Amino acid sequence: MNIAVLSDIHGNVTAFKQVLDYLKNREIDAFCILGDYSGEFAGVRETLDMIYALQDRYPVHIIKGNKEEYLMLGLGGNHPEWDEYPSTVGMLRYAYDNMRKRDWEFIKNLPETLTVEYEGMESLFLCHGSPKEVKGKLLQGSKKNKEYLEGVKEKYVLCGHTHRYVEFEDCGKKIINPGAVGNPLDDGRHDHTSFVILSSVGREWEAEHIYLKQNVDAMVKNMMSYNLHRIAPYWTACNEAFFRGSLFSNGEILDRAMQITEEETGSCEWPAIPEKAWEKAFREMIVGQFPLVYDKMMVKLV
Numbered sequence: 131m132n133i134a135v136l137s138d139i140h141g142n143v144t145a146f147k148q149v150l151d152y153l154k155n156r157e158i159d160a161f162c163i164l165g166d167y168s169g170e171f172a173g174v175r176e177t178l179d180m181i182y183a184l185q186d187r188y189p190v191h192i193i194k195g196n197k198e199e200y201l202m203l204g205l206g207g208n209h210p211e212w213d214e215y216p217s218t219v220g221m222l223r224y225a226y227d228n229m230r231k232r233d234w235e236f237i238k239n240l241p242e243t244l245t246v247e248y249e250g251m252e253s254l255f256l257c258h259g260s261p262k263e264v265k266g267k268l269l270q271g272s273k274k275n276k277e278y279l280e281g282v283k284e285k286y287v288l289c290g291h292t293h294r295y296v297e298f299e300d301c302g303k304k305i306i307n308p309g310a311v312g313n314p315l316d317d318g319r320h321d322h323t324s325f326v327i328l329s330s331v332g333r334e335w336e337a338e339h340i341y342l343k344q345n346v347d348a349m350v351k352n353m354m355s356y357n358l359h360r361i362a363p364y365w366t367a368c369n370e371a372f373f374r375g376s377l378f379s380n381g382e383i384l385d386r387a388m389q390i391t392e393e394e395t396g397s398c399e400w401p402a403i404p405e406k407a408w409e410k411a412f413r414e415m416i417v418g419q420f421p422l423v424y425d426k427m428m429v430k431l432v
């Protein structure tokens with residue numbers, strides 16, 4: 131038996147299609163999908179439509195991620211007081227505005243964690259970040275793993291959220307993170323898509339990790355065709371820079387922009403991060419450190 135394990139699509143429908151096309155030529159019996167269906171890319175509806183279509187053809191074991199939690203909390207909703215922070219809230223708003231009734235019902239009903247059982251096989255425990263927190267991180271060598279894994283009975287724990295592929299053992303569990311379909315953080319592989327196929331070997335599961343190279347120009351063109359560089363200017367520019375080889379993720383540049391805001395105003399509370407602070411962080415971390423990356427970019431500072 132073979133199970134495809136995918137996580138963190140983040141609306142990158144180009145990468146998601148590429149993965150599903152690849153899997154057509156593999157014998158796949160079921161899917162596990164570990165959350166975060168929207169984020170940096172425009173394909174919110176398309177991603178969900180592709181998941182609905184998958185559900186018609188396969189058993190799909192699926193949970194929510196922190197992005198779905200943000201949407202349910204209304205972070206992309208009606209907050210006119212946030213209008214001046216498009217780089218921070220633009221993509222949340224975009225996802226929120228593009229969700230249809232069916233999509234809201236769907237994400238509302240997604241569980242946070244799930245146990246998957248197949249006869250004669252070790253059970254699988256699914257979570258987005260960690261078994262206890264949707265934004266927790268199961269990391270190799272982390273002291274927090276013990277706390278996170280306490281009470282989990284299943285031997286195999288499948289998680290995502292870090293956007294880094296990893297497999298390790300801790301507290302008697304085998305932890306498998308397939309990395310991200312949408313935007314992997316694995317060193318030197320930002321322009322790839324990452325996922326895992328689990329195959330049964332006796333009662334156990336063996337993971338095959340797969341990277342496929344993405345077409346970065348096509349992805350950026352797609353982002354531009356949906357005006358993402360206007361909807362979430364620096365967020366989108368950071369995303370493009372990352373795919374083109376910068377070392378900093380959107381989250382890291384956001385952290386720096388928050389730090390700059392705090393240095394300049396004495397405090398910073400999300401999402402009140404002025405575009406000026408984003409610009410400063412972007413210039414420092416991308417234009418300053420990776421001028422060649424910036425030269426290659428199609429999205430420019432606005």
Ligand SMILES: [Fe+2]
Binds near residue numbers: 138166197290292
């Ligand atoms: Fe996540």
